Structure formats: C-alpha cells, structure tokens
Amino acid sequence: MQYLPIFTKLDNKPVLVVGGGEVALRKCRAFLKARADVTLVAPWFCEELKEHAHNDEVTLIDAYFEETHLDGKILIIAATDNDEVNNTVFELANARNVFVNVVDDQPKCTFIFPSIVDRNPITIAISSAGTAPVLARRLREKLEALIPQHIGPLANLVGGFRHKVKQRFKHFADRRQFWEGVFDSSVVSKVQTGDTHGAEQQLEKMLDAKVEPEGEVYVVGAGPGDPELLTLKALQLMQQADVVVYDYLVSDEIMELVRRDADLICVGKRLGDHSVAQEDTNQMLVDLAQQGKKVCRIKGGDPFIYGRGGEEVQVLAANNVNYQIVPGITAAAGCSAYAGIPLTHRDHAQAIQFVTGHCKKGGQELNWQSLAQKNQTLAIYMGVIKSPHIQAELLKHGREATTPVAIIENGTRKNQRVVTGQLDQLAQLIEQHQIISPALLIIGEVASLHDQLHWFGEKAQISSFAQPLTDVA
Numbered sequence: 001m002q003y004l005p006i007f008t009k010l011d012n013k014p015v016l017v018v019g020g021g022e023v024a025l026r027k028c029r030a031f032l033k034a035r036a037d038v039t040l041v042a043p044w045f046c047e048e049l050k051e052h053a054h055n056d057e058v059t060l061i062d063a064y065f066e067e068t069h070l071d072g073k074i075l076i077i078a079a080t081d082n083d084e085v086n087n088t089v090f091e092l093a094n095a096r097n098v099f100v101n102v103v104d105d106q107p108k109c110t111f112i113f114p115s116i117v118d119r120n121p122i123t124i125a126i127s128s129a130g131t132a133p134v135l136a137r138r139l140r141e142k143l144e145a146l147i148p149q150h151i152g153p154l155a156n157l158v159g160g161f162r163h164k165v166k167q168r169f170k171h172f173a174d175r176r177q178f179w180e181g182v183f184d185s186s187v188v189s190k191v192q193t194g195d196t197h198g199a200e201q202q203l204e205k206m207l208d209a210k211v212e213p214e215g216e217v218y219v220v221g222a223g224p225g226d227p228e229l230l231t232l233k234a235l236q237l238m239q240q241a242d243v244v245v246y247d248y249l250v251s252d253e254i255m256e257l258v259r260r261d262a263d264l265i266c267v268g269k270r271l272g273d274h275s276v277a278q279e280d281t282n283q284m285l286v287d288l289a290q291q292g293k294k295v296c297r298i299k300g301g302d303p304f305i306y307g308r309g310g311e312e313v314q315v316l317a318a319n320n321v322n323y324q325i326v327p328g329i330t331a332a333a334g335c336s337a338y339a340g341i342p343l344t345h346r347d348h349a350q351a352i353q354f355v356t357g358h359c360k361k362g363g364q365e366l367n368w369q370s371l372a373q374k375n376q377t378l379a380i381y382m383g384v385i386k387s388p389h390i391q392a393e394l395l396k397h398g399r400e401a402t403t404p405v406a407i408i409e410n411g412t413r414k415n416q417r418v419v420t421g422q423l424d425q426l427a428q429l430i431e432q433h434q435i436i437s438p439a440l441l442i443i444g445e446v447a448s449l450h451d452q453l454h455w456f457g458e459k460a461q462i463s464s465f466a467q468p469l470t471d472v473a
C-alpha cells in the first residue's frame with residue numbers, strides 16, 4: 001500500500017498553502033470544509049481568496065515563500081505554477097517530516113487528496129495513489145449513484161443512540177445484532193422518507209423490547225467462481241453473517257468478500273473427501289442458528305443443483321429454523337457462457353439435461369437411452385472420474401461418435417481451461433490434459449461453437465485446446 005488511508009481531524013489545526021491562484025483556492029476550500037486554520041503565502045491572490053481573508057476565514061501572507069512560513073504547520077500544499085518554488089517547498093517540508101503535497105506531482109506528495117463520496121458523517125475516500133485519477137473519479141461516480149443520500153442522516157441518528165445501546169447491551173455481539181436488526185427495520189425507510197421523529201421512536205421501541213437473538217441460515221449460491229457473478233443478495237448476506245459455513249468449491253476470491261470478522265467453517269466436500277459428513281453439516285447449521293447466530297451456508301454454483309441444499313433446508317425446516325435461499329449461477333450456465341458455448345441453439349439443441357456423473361451409492365443408474373438422444377445438450381457435473389463409463393454408455397445407446405464435447409475446468413475463474421474434441425475421445429482427452437476438479441462436461445453439437453464464440457479464454461490466454469488425436473480407437 002503506497003498511502004495509508006486515514007481520516008484526520010483538522011479543526012483549528014495550522015495548515016499552509018503556498019500559492020494564490022485557482023488551484024490554491026481549490027485546496028483552501030477543502031481545508032476550510034474541515035475547519036482547518038489556513039494560511040496562504042503568495043505574492044498575489046485571486047479575488048475569492050481575498051474575500052475569504054476579508055471574512056477572517058483564512059490568513060494571507062503577501063510575500064514570496066520562505067522556510068519560516070512552514071513553522072508550526074502540520075500540512076503543506078505547494079500549489080504554485082513555479083516548479084522551482086514547489087520543489088523547494090517539498091524539500092524543506094520533507095526535511096522537517098511535515099506532510100506535503102505538491103499539486104499534480106505525485107512523487108512529491110507525502111499525502112494525497114482522495115476522491116470523496118460525502119454523505120456526512122459517512123465519508124468514502126477513493127485513491128489510486130496518483131496512478132489513475134480518472135479511474136478513481138469514475139469509481140466515485142459509481143458509488144455516488146449507488147449510495148443513497150439518506151445514509152448520512154441515518155448515521156447521525158444511530159450515532160445519537162450509541163451510548164444507550166452500549167448501556168443496554170454489554171456484549172459486542174449483542175450490540176452488533178441489535179444494529180443489524182435496526183438496519184433491516186423500518187427505521188431506515190422512515191429516515192429515507194424524512195420521518196426522523198418516527199425513526200427515533202421506532203429505535204426507542206426496539207431498545208426497550210426484550211430482544212432474543214434470533215438465528216437464521218442463509219443458503220447462498222456463490223456461482224462457479226468469478227466473484228462478479230455473485231448476486232447482490234448473496235453479497236449482502238455474506239457480509240451480514242456471524243458464521244460462514246463453506247466448502248472447497250467456493251473460490252478464494254469469493255471467500256475474500258465475506259465479513260472480515262465472521263467465523264469461517266470449512267466442511268470440505270471434494271470427491272472422496274467429505275471432511276464433514278452431510279448429517280453433521282446439517283446439524284451444525286441447526287445448532288448455530290439455535291444459538292442465535294446468522295449463518296451463511298455458502299455453496300458453489302446454485303445450492304439446489306447438485307449442491308445438497310435441498311437436504312440442508314429440509315433439516316432446517318424440520319427444526320423450525322428461519323432460512324433464506326439465494327440462488328446462484330450454476331456451473332452449466334456459468335462455464336458454458338465463459339467458454340462461448342450456448343447450451344441451447346435452434347440449429348443444434350432443443351433441450352438440455354443436467355446430469356450427475358456421481359450418483360448416490362446404490363442409487364438409480366442414469367437413463368442412458370434418454371441421454372443418448374440427438375439434438376440435446378448434456379451438462380455433466382462431477383463426470384471426470386466416470387468419463388470412460390459415460391462415453392461408453394452414450395456410444396452404446398446410439399449417440400454419434402463424432403458428437404462434439406467440451407471439458408471446462410475451473411470455469412469462469414482466472415485459470416479456466418477448455419478442451420474440445422468428440423465423444424469417442426472424451427475419456428482420453430481428460431487423461432491427456434490431466435483435467436482436475438472442478439470440471440464440467442458438455443456433450444452435444446453446441447460444444448463445437450466454442451471455436452467460434454470463445455472469448456474468456458482467448459482474452460486471458462489460458463484456454464487450451466485438444467491436439468488432434470490420431471490414436472483414438
């Protein structure tokens with residue numbers, strides 16, 4: 001990190017701006033907003049600065065800059081159009097270990113002014129450390145659009161209640177839970193509509209109520225890996241949870257987005273490595289919720305597609321635990337899109353079947369007759385290990401040997417790989433390219449469109465294609 005973001009209180013603190021023109025004026029305005037004690041030094045001042053001086057808001061020193069002007073100042077801005085003067089200011093201030101900013105000269109800045117989203121008292125500062133100010137400005141514009149105006153008054157209101165809440169709830173966790181409840185309540189909409197009095201009354205009421213911590217489980221689909229494929233709801237709940245129960249399929253980048261101080265519990269789940277048995281996971285969710293915790297049960301893809309979300313929710317329901325279910329982009333949708341393979345296409349596939357290559361022990365065998373039908377796409381989850389069996393059964397039941405196939409490993413992630421070929425090469429392609437989990441198999445004519453439509457792999461230069469196989473039987 002080149003600059004540590006800190007917020008300083010400048011009330012009546014002595015700061016110096018060297019310069020008297022428009023740029024100096026801009027910096028002076030920023031300091032005045034923070035109620036700093038501003039002195040400007042220059043042989044000439046613009047009218048607005050003179051007016052500020054006339055109103056006793058700033059002190060003007062009508063002179064050329066000298067080292068003594070730095071005496072007692074805690075922040076210095078050099079805002080002249082003379083590089084030599086700016087440089088001298090920088091050198092002298094730096095020698096005194098005083099923070100200095102030479103406007104538009106990032107190497108000569110020991111502090112910088114970030115772009116600001118101002119929802120007083122909420123302030124968001126964005127900086128690119130001087131490398132890309134336009135990008136920082138664009139980000140600011142996005143945040144300006146996203147963050148509602150009433151956030152400021154809301155923060156003021158709750159700020160007034162902090163002391164009472166601290167007295168009412170001795171433990172940090174209880175206080176946090178109380179505030180989460182407030183921000184999920186009609187207090188927010190009341191502030192939004194300007195009914196501050198109503199919001200205050202509501203807050204008092206909530207404070208008086210005997211609050212029993214009420215646990216809840218959010219069964220959240222995290223999508224196939226690219227964090228930008230998360231839904232807004234998933235992100236919100238991930239940031240609200242006390243505990244996050246996750247498995248290996250959730251990418252590291254997504255785990256980076258969960259609330260920093262949430263407890264993290266990994267329940268494993270790789271083929272053949274069920275670190276925690278499903279029954280234990282079910283019970284863990286119930287226990288945590290019954291302790292009053294907000295639990296985010298986060299899963300790769302969609303929780304209800306080969307995610308065992310159904311089983312977990314059944315147990316929650318049977319134990320009267322509150323829950324929410326947030327769908328996620330399933331691997332078939334995410335991986336196929338990032339590999340440029342439309343799952344249906346009027347010329348190639350009128351139907352799609354989601355298939356698991358890993359059936360429950362003693363479970364039913366797949367309906368190969370139906371799976372081998374033409375003009376449909378098969379999206380096969382967990383099919384890598386069983387690929388020789390899948391290939392053999394489909395061929396045996398009449399699917400053409402030349403049917404295009406695609407194997408998508410780590411779909412939508414930075415290390416996505418796509419290998420294409422034809423059905424009678426499937427198992428060999430997997431072996432030859434040493435495909436690892438997670439990988440999705442797509443079987444059907446649409447797989448051939450990858451060559452025309454792939455974009456993610458091409459951009460990231462990570463796609464790899466099957467070499468022609470000459471030794472395939």
Ligand SMILES: C[S@@+](CC[C@H](N)C(=O)[O-])C[C@H]1O[C@@H](n2cnc3c(N)ncnc32)[C@H](O)[C@@H]1O
Binds near residue numbers: 331412441
């Ligand atoms: C237990 S299933 C979970 C599926 C998940 N609930 C979903 O909706 O995508 C795991 C299988 O999903 C597929 N899968 C999940 N994420 C994937 C990814 N990023 N790339 C390729 N395949 C993926 C693989 O076939 C993997 O073995």
